[in-house]
Amino acid sequence: MEQCVDISIVVPLYNEEENVDLLYDEIKSVTREMPQQAEIVFVDDGSRDATMARLEAIQQQDQAVRVVSLRRNFGQTAAMSAGFDHAAGDVIITMDGDLQNDPHDIPKMLAKLDEGYDVVTGWRFNRQDSLLSRKLPSRMANRLISWVTGVSLHDYGCTLKAFRREVIENINLYGEMHRFIPAIASGMGISFTEMKVNHRARRFGSSKYGISRTIRVLLDLMTVKFLLSYATRPLHVFGTLGIAASFVGFLLALVLMVQRQFFGVALADRPLLLLAVLLIFLGIQFITIGLLAELVVRTYHESQKKPIYFVRKVLASPAVTPANQPSGESRVL
Ligand code: UDP
Ligand code: MG
Helix, strand or coil: CCCCCCEEEEEEECCCHHHHHHHHHHHHHHHCCCCCCEEEEEEECCCCCCHHHHHHHHHHHCCCEEEEECCCCCCHHHHHHHHHHCCCCCEEEECCCCCCECHHHHHHHHHHHHCCCCEEEEECCCCCCCHHHHHHHHHHHHHHHHHHHCCCCCCCCCCCEEEEHHHHHCCCCCCCHHHHHHHHHHCCCCCEEEEECCECCCCCCCCCCCCCHHHHHHHHHHHHHHHHHHCCCHHHHHHHHHHHHHHHHHHHHHHHHHHHHHHCCCCCCCHHHHHHHHHHHHHHHHHHHHHHHHHHHHHHHHHCCCCCCCCCCCCCCHHHCCCCCCCCCCCCC
16 A cells, blocks of 8 residues: 555455466466556455465565455455455456456456546456356346346446446445446446456356356345435335325225215125225335335435535635535535
């Protein structure tokens, strides 16, 4: 951190002992040729093999390597998040530690960032994984994610991505969300582009995921969609649902009441009555949940001093700038 670092390459590793040295050599062969100062942040995600020992040996003889060792296996997203917290660069590159991503793509990604983008994401157009368990579900997931978030990318799952520091600093990650950084960041108004990158088959070690990841990704997608669209106004979602449900329930009840009062239709065996009651109750519950969510959201934003907006820049002459300039930290909620 003392010396100026332009680029941090963040790599999460979980039981990748055979890959560590090869990966380090390959990254080094690329960064040596680059004009920018680069550091590598390896995060050992609680590996149970010799990964950490290898990393220690590397760190001993290279000042530009930082190793973060997690106490147990927290998962790829958490490991990447730990890497971000220890990265000093103005640009942050993420990549897998299993040699599937090609470090030779890094200079090209940096060139793309220089064109003015805030995020460059890799697209594994020649993806070397099994078709049935990985490529097919991933293709469907990518379509769905693009459709739901409105951020069109071919490949959300590719870890090889380049970010400007501000993007990473303003995002908190949970679950399997590292793949959604571009989508979350789009909510901040950042610009991003996609770039075809090389992808290679895994030679050593084994993949840490199976088909079950798809379900977790879908659930995370729901969270992301909600955060993107309604995080600052949950009552608008729940309230709308609530009002709609109550209204339909109320209408049904009204019809039943008129029939009973004026036409003598018995209510005893009318399932519609149950539906009417259910809808009215549901409606009230939705509205109540929405109100509670409003409280939660306010606590979230205000306790963490999270702005509900992101400032690109502020133009003002210093002489007239008020002392308590909000600088993007203020909240109007
Ligand atoms: N990884 C991690 N923690 C985990 C699972 C995976 O740090 O709990 C790392 C893993 O070592 C690799 C990267 O995340 O560097 C991607 O994992 P993997 O190659 O298994 O995923 P795939 O390429 O099969 O999607
Ligand atoms: Mg892999």
